[in-house]
Amino acid sequence: MTLNLPPNRLQAAALIFVFLWFFAGGLGHFFAADFFANIMPDYLPWHYPAVYISGVFELLGAFGLLIPRYRRWAGNGLFVLTLVVTPVNVHMWLNPQLFPDTSEAFLSIRLLVQVFLLFCIWWSTREPKAL
Numbered sequence: 001m002t003l004n005l006p007p008n009r010l011q012a013a014a015l016i017f018v019f020l021w022f023f024a025g026g027l028g029h030f031f032a033a034d035f036f037a038n039i040m041p042d043y044l045p046w047h048y049p050a051v052y053i054s055g056v057f058e059l060l061g062a063f064g065l066l067i068p069r070y071r072r073w074a075g076n077g078l079f080v081l082t083l084v085v086t087p088v089n090v091h092m093w094l095n096p097q098l099f100p101d102t103s104e105a106f107l108s109i110r111l112l113v114q115v116f117l118l119f120c121i122w123w124s125t126r127e128p129k130a131l
Contacts, residue, residue: 004068006124015065015124021117022062022078029055039099041091057081065125075125082118089114 005012029036029051036055037047044050061081064074092099093107 011124014120015071018075018078018117018120018124019062019065022058022065026055026058026062029058039092040088044087054081054085071125072127075121078125079118079121082114082121086114 006015033048033051033055036051040047040050057077058081061074061078064070064077067074089107089111092102093111096102096104096107099107
């Protein structure tokens, strides 16, 4: 099976970045479930089931990126998943005192990286437009 990376090198690099981000993150949901459950705000229910379910979807999305036929669908799913987990990142940013082991600068940068990630997901999973 060939990956059929986008012909644009930057777009291909973005696709690889997105794959690695969600592959590593998806595994992290299983190997560091306590961490992910503990960063969730109290108003969100079912912390551990949410961590495991989102981990499954991250892995499915990452592998979906590798199959050109499903790349756009995987990108759409990962884009929505990233939006769905945004409240957790905002919660951490608004409540840094709850996360004393994480610098406030890192929490701010993390939100910017999330915007960049959304851009990469969308851009890397779309066919280049023909001129």
